[in-house]
Amino acid sequence: MSVPWLTILVALPLLGAVGVMMLPRNSDLPKQAAFAISTAVLALSVAVALQYDVDGGFQFVESYPWIESFGARYAVGVDGLGLTLVLLTTILTPVVVLASWNDAEEGRWSINSFFAWMLALEGLAIGVFVATDVFLFYVLFEATLIPIYFLIGGFGGARRSYAAVKFLLFSLFGGLVMLASVVGLYVVSANSESGPSYLLADLMAAEMSQNTERLLFLGFFIAFAVKAPMWPVHTWLPDAASEATPGTSVLLVSVLDKIGTFGMMRFCLGIFPEASQWATPVVIALAVFSVLYGAVVAIGQNDIRRLIAYTSVSHFGFIVLGIFVMNSQGQVGSALYMFNHGLSTAALFLITGFLIARRGSKMISDYGGVEKSAPVLAGVLLVAGLSSLSLPGLSPFVSEFLVLAGTFTKSVTAAVIATLGIVLAALYILLMYQRTMTGPVRESTKSLPDLGARELAAVAPLLALIVVLGFYPKPALDVINPTVDTLLERVGVSDPEPTEAIEELD
């Protein structure tokens, strides 16, 4: 009997959440427990990663019947893509717990519930990334809305309720459209010889007419585009990110939004390869537009958190672009981008969160000259910012450049337009840095304390990972490469040959 690693990874934070709720109120115990549990989950996920065989396809597979009349099963397993995102989730959760230590004090509910919802979210997100049964995926996908709704609506800024409901409506809309497709898939598989099944592997083999495939594809794609978020269904994100606590924003943007782009790769391309190719021109156009649109609107923001949210709209444009250019550079770039963007955006949200907590304003115009009084804060913010603008030597550069290189072989026009994004990225990051950190010291900012040990401990691992993976992305690439190769084979495309291939040099 092998160890059900993935089930443990899903169950441990969920049980931990229940445990945290039962701890006494008004003490530090819930925080400590949440940190301990999420650290244990991180350790477990590292153990899983160490056992992972990069060329072994789906691993740690478990499969049990669940709702037999639908053919739904409790089936989990990880490939390179899933493993990367599970690790992202397990790395970020303890970081977020540590960074959010004092953020729940003024919430609508107890601090126990704040940390419990975070753990619940971690468990459900891991479940989403490991599910290999579409019905299970759908249920978990919708279930993640519950903790994040309470995290946004219960803890955060003045307009948090508005933001939470807006988020929920968008997500429910997307979820409903997807539900239609999920039901459609049932019809397809029920009509097949082997009977109903929601297993990814079975659905991949299912026969569908061209129209059916395209319709079902659209249902999934729209849901994932809302989640990702892509233009024009992105408007829930700035409100949610602006009103939530920094930690919630991290879980939302760095982890949950990845479900959108993860889903595109796993389900849209995996189950509907022909329809995915059919949609490619429109999706590439939307993605490139998102890249520029998000960046330009980010430049115009005065609210730091909204700014970061819009940079993410731009970054998600890159991720979607890489997925749909249908070659290995683009897709490996996108898969890696999901991980790197998670680290980079988490660092940005958390560090600006520390800043906002000190001054009590999230408006850029209320700052200036902070570097003088808080040089460490300024330094780590700069590194996080540079990672967001994809400076070579930091991990996001590798993924962004791969996406661009992949795009170039597909469409020179799209690549040239998307490359404009690197200039805009320099503007949105450095303008924000200039206005907050440099310039004359202001009365209101001259005595801001520098980062404390807890805060530094929370972001230092993120920045260290960003630097290490910037110079040595090989471990991540080794895990992702085979998965993308399999996927491209499934879609039935191969990389274009160089137009003037040179002979092998010795």
Next chain:
Amino acid sequence: MANSVSWLYLIIAIPAASAAVLLLSGKAADAWGHLLGTGASLASFVVAMLAFVKLLGGEASSESAMSLHQELFSWIEVGGFDVTFGLLFDRLSGLFVLLITGVGSLIHIYSIGYMAHDERRRRFFAQLNLFVAAMLMLVLADDYLTLFLGWEGVGLASYLLIGFFQQRTSAAVAAKKAFVVNRVGDMGMALSVMLMFATFGTSTFEGVDSGMEQVSSGTATALGLLLLLAACGKSAQVPLQSWLLDAMEGPTPVSALIHAATMVTAGVYLVTRSSFVYEQTELASTAVVIVGLVTLLWGAIIGCAKDDIKKGLAGSTMSQIGYMMLAAGIGPAAYSFAIFHLLTHGFFKANLFLGAGSVMHAMNDEVDMRRYGALRAVMPITFVTFACGYLAIIGFPGFSGFWSKDKIIEAAFAENVVVGLGALLGAGITAVYMTRMMIMTFISERRWAKEAHPHESSPVMTVPLMVLAVASVFGGVLLFNDWIGNWLEPVVGEGEHHELPLGLTELALTIMVAVVVLIGAGIAVRMYQRDSIATVPSADVSPLTTAARRDLYGDAFNEVALMRPGQSLTRGLVVFDNRGIDGAVNGVAAMVGGSSGRIRRWQSGFVRAYALSMLGGSALVVLALVAVRLA
């Protein structure tokens, strides 16, 4: 093939490690930070010398002696895209490495004195180290993508150092401007690597070199123009020149580093290194020549109108780099002259900038030359060393700049008479602005403020000046027996002998250049030496002077053509995003949920809303079922 060595990485790793230690160690390192930083730069210089000696010692005939190589580790490998960290120390990069670490070390030493009273001196040295390390990565890379790593690293280091006095808004703005303008150039660099990958499946120098001969002229031209765009950004060539003058906000040693040893030379390096690209494209090569020619005149004209000593020198850098670009655009006939001028310029421009810093140091950071005058008596060492740099830059016979600039003007005439005349005119204008600077600063009458107490700088600052002055005087020896041409031949190809037009001989041209320089210097003497110099610039000047004072309207153009429309677009989109899209989507969302009420009402009836949306969902499901069955 190349000679493999295992210690080449130390050249980059030593300053990089030092930068990391200094940045991370905090205040504890304040006491010795500057010593570590300087030591790291010197150590890197020593390793570079060892490598260079190894190259010198090799027999010119054997292939293996032409370069040293070290393969470190695989950086990015995805599908056919394979980039390895490989270092290449060949005859071209070897010269650059010596310049960067040699002049860089002198600037480090000088900075010990210059920044002695700055509380953030440790951080300053960390950033200097970072700058040097990034520039070394740039010139030692053997692949365009790893070159890009150094390329953007240089951009980062310059951003940090230009904005070193961050509490000054002008410094912070200048730093950001430098980075953003450079990023425009970096687009060219990034796209060129993508094009290389799509065309050749590789971006190594070796691979691109071997594939260039097969490509279509369109691809070759595109590559050449993209690389030129990149070079324009880093080397502050028109139209991406505007950041360089503002970059004077950084401490003066930084200016010396940017202008002499690092950064602005990167564009010239890139074009020279890509000689195999430009050989295949007449159009892109001509574009390089035109950019060089326009910039050399542009910078020289600006240099004539500046009262700020550093901005005058900055204009001169633009102009001198323009000469190098011009030479690099001409092709194999002039690559070695481009590099030759780059080296001599590295000596005399570092000399001039550090000299200017010494003056500013003595004058309470005053930069306005109208408040200088007659400083030769109180600062004799600075004066003499500055004079050596001055004679070198105007090309006074025998001084280093004479040899290098003369060769470029000669090559320019051989290329095209108009280009030659432009380069000749530039030499004359150089003499005007440099003589003007010399007179206003060291000669003429005293115009200091009462509270200024100018004094000679300490030896830690004057010794580097003396070393650089010697190099400025004798740098021309590299041309002896056409050493530099022969040395670089394996990298950039053989320099064919060129015929001068109009029946000119080399000697006649040399005399012509000397006469033009003399005339230029004479004009400046007439204008500034005879009359007394007002401490406030006159407003009643020619339109050209006004234009030159405003950097020939480079910023004004950018503001009207790019910044204002960009700001309007940004503002417009922000409003659109808040009202237009959000409004539309909110409307749709509300309809889907089955409610026409405003979104705020939802918060109270959450459960009901969920039930309603489930109902709507079920309806959709039924529809979908029908649709699917029919399909």
